[in-house]
Amino acid sequence: MEDWQDPKCEIVRAIRKLRPMSRTLCLECKGGRLLCGRPSCPLLAKIYIQSPIEGMLKENMFGPSPSIFVGWKGYPNVFVGPLTSIEYENASLLDDPSKWYGLDFNQIIKMRSLLVRSKTRCGVKERSKIVEKVQEVVLSIKPVDTEVEFKSKPKYSLSFSPLSQPLGPSGMLRNFDIAENPAIPKKVDSVVSDEFKAGEAISKLYHYGYDVYYLSRILSSGVLGLDLGKKMVPTRWSITAVDDIVGKRLLENIRSYPTVNEFLVYHNTYLDNHFEVLLMPRRWEYEQFEAWAPDTLWTLSYKEPAINQENEGYWGRSEYAYSEGGGYYAARLAVQEALYRMRRQAGVIVFREIYEGYIIPVGVWEVRENVRQAMKNPPRKFDTLSEALRDISKRLKIPMKEYLKKSKMLKQKRLEEFI
Amino acid sequence: MFKARLADPKILKYSIDAVSNMIDEAGVSVTKDGLRLKAMDPAHVALVDLELKKEAFDEFEVEEPLVLGIDLERLNTILKRAGTDQILIQLDSENNVLKIRFKNSSTRTFDLPLIEVSEEELKVPNLDFPSQIEIPPKILSESIKDAEIVSDHVTLMVDEENLFISAKGDLGNVEVKVPKDEAKSFEVSKSCRSMFSLEYLKDMIKASDIADSVKIYLGDNIPVRMDFTTENARLSFLLAPRIESE
Numbered sequence: 136m137e138d139w140q141d142p143k144c145e146i147v148r149a150i151r152k153l154r155p156m157s158r159t160l161c162l163e164c165k166g167g168r169l170l171c172g173r174p175s176c177p178l179l180a181k182i183y184i185q186s187p188i189e190g191m192l193k194e195n196m197f198g199p200s201p202s203i204f205v206g207w208k209g210y211p212n213v214f215v216g217p218l219t220s221i222e223y224e225n226a227s228l229l230d231d232p233s234k235w236y237g238l239d240f241n242q243i244i245k246m247r248s249l250l251v252r253s254k255t256r257c258g259v260k261e262r263s264k265i266v267e268k269v270q271e272v273v274l275s276i277k278p279v280d281t282e283v284e285f286k287s288k289p290k291y292s293l294s295f296s297p298l299s300q301p302l303g304p305s306g307m308l309r310n311f312d313i314a315e316n317p318a319i320p321k322k323v324d325s326v327v328s329d330e331f332k333a334g335e336a337i338s339k340l341y342h343y344g345y346d347v348y349y350l351s352r353i354l355s356s357g358v359l360g361l362d363l364g365k366k367m368v369p370t371r372w373s374i375t376a377v378d379d380i381v382g383k384r385l386l387e388n389i390r391s392y393p394t395v396n397e398f399l400v401y402h403n404t405y406l407d408n409h410f411e412v413l414l415m416p417r418r419w420e421y422e423q424f425e426a427w428a429p430d431t432l433w434t435l436s437y438k439e440p441a442i443n444q445e446n447e448g449y450w451g452r453s454e455y456a457y458s459e460g461g462g463y464y465a466a467r468l469a470v471q472e473a474l475y476r477m478r479r480q481a482g483v484i485v486f487r488e489i490y491e492g493y494i495i496p497v498g499v500w501e502v503r504e505n506v507r508q509a510m511k512n513p514p515r516k517f518d519t520l521s522e523a524l525r526d527i528s529k530r531l532k533i534p535m536k537e538y539l540k541k542s543k544m545l546k547q548k549r550l551e552e553f554i
Numbered sequence: 555m556f557k558a559r560l561a562d563p564k565i566l567k568y569s570i571d572a573v574s575n576m577i578d579e580a581g582v583s584v585t586k587d588g589l590r591l592k593a594m595d596p597a598h599v600a601l602v603d604l605e606l607k608k609e610a611f612d613e614f615e616v617e618e619p620l621v622l623g624i625d626l627e628r629l630n631t632i633l634k635r636a637g638t639d640q641i642l643i644q645l646d647s648e649n650n651v652l653k654i655r656f657k658n659s660s661t662r663t664f665d666l667p668l669i670e671v672s673e674e675e676l677k678v679p680n681l682d683f684p685s686q687i688e689i690p691p692k693i694l695s696e697s698i699k700d701a702e703i704v705s706d707h708v709t710l711m712v713d714e715e716n717l718f719i720s721a722k723g724d725l726g727n728v729e730v731k732v733p734k735d736e737a738k739s740f741e742v743s744k745s746c747r748s749m750f751s752l753e754y755l756k757d758m759i760k761a762s763d764i765a766d767s768v769k770i771y772l773g774d775n776i777p778v779r780m781d782f783t784t785e786n787a788r789l790s791f792l793l794a795p796r797i798e799s800e
Contacts, residue, residue: 418596449596450578482597543706547751548794549598553679553777 162433162441163458165297165496167371175208178432179496181292188248189291191221192304196251196285197314199223199278202230203269204252204302205355207369211260215367216253216308217272219283226278232300232500233346236405236508243497244293244301251289252305259357259366266357266367268313273356274327275317276349284309298371298461300498323353333359337377338384347468348500351377371461374499378464385471386451390419392474395481397516398523402530403509406501407492410509411527412470414481415520421467422446422544423485425459426533430491440488440533444541461499462487469506484544488532556584556620556645559613563636563656565606565764569789572760573602574630581671584620588786594676600754601678601792610786620645622652623671629654632664678792683771683779684746685712688738691762691782694719694770697730698759702752704728707796710772711747717770721752738767746774748795761789 166176198219206214220226228234229250235243255265272279289306296302322343326336336359337350351374353359357367368376399414423445429437443458456463466485474480485506517523524545528535539545560566573591580593580602588607594600608614622645632654633641639656646653651665701708701721711718717737720729734740758780762768765782772778775795782789 417598420597543751546797547597547599548777548797550594550601550679550777550792550794551598551677553681553794554677 161435162427162437162443165433165460166295167297167460178435179295181294186248186291188221188304192251192289192291192306194285194288196221196283198281198283199226200272200281200283201226201228201278202250202352203273203356203370204299205259205367205370205373206254207371209256210369211366212256212258213367213369214254215257215266215269216255217269217281217283217311218250218252219281220278221249221251230300230352231348232498232504233348235500236504240406240495240497244495247301248291248293248303250303251283252302253283253285253289253308253311254305255308257367259368265308265311268311270356270358271313271317271319273352274319274323274358276320276323277318279317280314281311282314283311295496296371296498297496298374298499300500301495327353327358330361331359332361333364334380336360337380341381341384347374347377347381347503350381375461375464378461378468378499378503382464382468382471383451385468385475386419389471389474389480390449392478392480394418395477395479397518398520399481399514399516400523400526401509401512401514402527403505403512405505405508406497407490408501408505409486409488409490409530409532410466410506411486411530412506412509413484413486413523413527414474414479414514415484415523417482417549419449419480420447420482420544421470421485422483422542423456423459423463423466424487424538424541425462426486426488426538428488428490428532431489431493432496440537442533442537442541444543446543462502465499465503466506469503469510472507473510482544484542486527486531486538490532555615555617555647556622556643557613557615558611558643560610560641560643561612563633563639563641565610565784565787566641567633567636568760568764569604569606569787570626570630570633572757572789573604574626575757576600576754577602577626579623579625579627579669579671581621581673582624584616584622586616586619588614592676594674595754599751599794600758601676603788603790603792605788605790607786621671623669624652624666625669628666632666635662635664679777681771681773681776681779683773683776684744685742685772686769687712687717687732687740687742687772688767688769689717689732689736690738691759691765691768693730693732693736694768694780695759695762697732698752698755700728700730702756706752707749708752708755709747709749709798710770710778711745712742712772713745714742739769746772748772748775748778749798750778750793751796754791754793758791758793765789 160170164170166179200217200219202218285306286309289304291304294302326339355368355370355373394416395414401412425443427434427441445456445459445463576595577593580591583590591604639658642655644653650668654664656662697719704726705721705723708721717732761782766784769781777792777794780791
């Protein structure tokens with residue numbers, strides 16, 4: 136019981152024992168793509184620790200299910216099942232990262248530990264009873280009471296991913312039943328039952344006011360798409376897919392707006408992640424730096440900070456941002472949302488510094504909510520790029536010249552500069 | 555009224571291919587002298603000036619000067635379908651479309667809807683270039699392709715004797731030397747160098763296939779101007795440099 140009061144230390148201790156497979160591969164992979172060829176990431180190995188919750192796990196449970204989880208290993212045959220809360224209170228909060236901003240590692244892990252993941256193997260195109268029930272859980276805007284029957288008592292563990300939220304205990308599913316009518320909004324029902332491509336459906340629902348967290352769950356459950364194309368999407372892929380789809384739609388509008396009038400700088404720090412967002416008075420272009428301090432999970436063997444860089448031009452990108460992965464799309468979305476609200480376009484540079492304290496990846500929501508928060512803060516305004524960069528460099532730990540070396544946008548001159 | 559015919563579609567195909575990646579949409583002016591397109595890319599890094607003289611066409615008729623708002627990406631995808639067929643272009647002002655017809659054993663007609671283009675005033679720098687070198691376009695295009703193997707940027711440099719096109723990357727370096735004698739003309743008042751992004755250059759060199767010569771105007775860390783010319787056409791680019799840093 137004493138240990139549970141401060142589980143962070145124990146988890147950090149467990150993580151500290153882990154060793155990277157490769158100096159450089161890990162930073163690019165971040166446990167997501169298994170570039171080392173292992174069947175699972177040794178740095179993200181499931182962490183088994185003692186938890187009082189263990190005593191509460193039983194072969195049969197009854198509780199509210201706020202969400203589902205679709206695995207990716209073995210695709211297209213993946214583990215699917217609801218996430219069911221052990222506690223009755225606040226179940227909707229447990230899988231809604233839009234409300235998590237401000238929570239610390241400890242609170243996030245504690246919260247996620249309350250969700251029991253049930254697993255059954257399904258083909259992504261399968262339309263069984265279980266899949267139908269999973270879809271009802273997902274479409275409901277409030278947690279649905281479910282009765283879950285496991286093959287054996289679920290096991291307590293913690294697992295982390297750079298993309299999806301941490302996962303707590305899990306067990307093999309025998310059967311589950313929905314014990315109440317799911318609350319599916321009419322608008323959602325009509326979009327889902329209409330013949331829309333998944334991308335169109337997502338942008339329609341986004342404009343009705345549903346956040347990306349709800350939309351990525353819907354996408355993962357396989358209710359979207361044209362009839363034969365309907366399939367479940369692993370949770371981790373659905374998150375980035377929705378960031379990209381929504382972002383691209385917003386961008387179509389953003390490109391038609393006037394540019395911002397001056398250099399605007401926004402910043403915010405959360406969970407040892409520091410963001411600086413620079414908006415420049417020019418048409419849409421986007422560059423993002425991701426600088427990892429030595430000694431984070433992905434840079435255990437580094438002595439110097441490592442900077443990843445990705446960028447895109449006016450027309451956006453079609454190639455996946457490999458070196459930054461989901462974080463690129465999550466931050467870009469948050470900036471695009473802000474530009475859309477401002478009815479302005481801009482050339483954007485995002486600096487992300489990840490410090491030693493970010494030892495546990497909590498999922499890409501941290502980036503999205505962190506940048507959303509940054510864009511809510513009043514900006515600092517400057518007349519020139521060099522003034523703006525000077526201001527930004529005051530808050531960055533890595534010298535600006537290191538970023539300049541890697542930058543594509545800051546190095547490219549523009550014709551106006553020669554008039 | 556506007557009507558034009560090209561027995562050999564190559565010149566139109568290649569010049570539109572060279573600009574359509576950089577410039578999404580543009581107003582194309584049509585006068586009795588021919589077609590002219592002048593536009594800047596969205597990032598304001600490159601300026602394109604394309605001139606197709608009336609003489610480049612086998613038939614060219616226009617009543618009064620016009621500006622056609624064209625989605626260049628669409629036009630490019632249509633022209634890619636041309637093969638070696640003869641091309642007929644005709645303005646259908648009633649429906650606000652440009653009819654593009656490929657004629658061979660069959661006749662294929664595409665309607666390209668015209669678009670509204672904003673008349674943004676182009677702020678074009680007026681530059682003095684200390685060096686002007688004219689070379690066969692093939693030399694330039696091959697060097698740019700060499701540079702692409704190792705890097706995403708390239709340095710153009712001249713001294714009294716040579717033009718150098720070189721690139722440095724993590725995977726190695728490449729240097730192409732073009733001696734003065736190989737150039738069609740070589741006027742260098744002082745040595746100079748500038749670095750450029752290959753992302754732009756690799757599109758620009760598509761013009762090599764239709765040009766007889768390319769004239770490169772170079773200075774020290776200023777934009778480069780490249781004029782690809784053939785008898786009846788000229789495709790000019792002005793490209794802003796990258797900062798060299800290390």
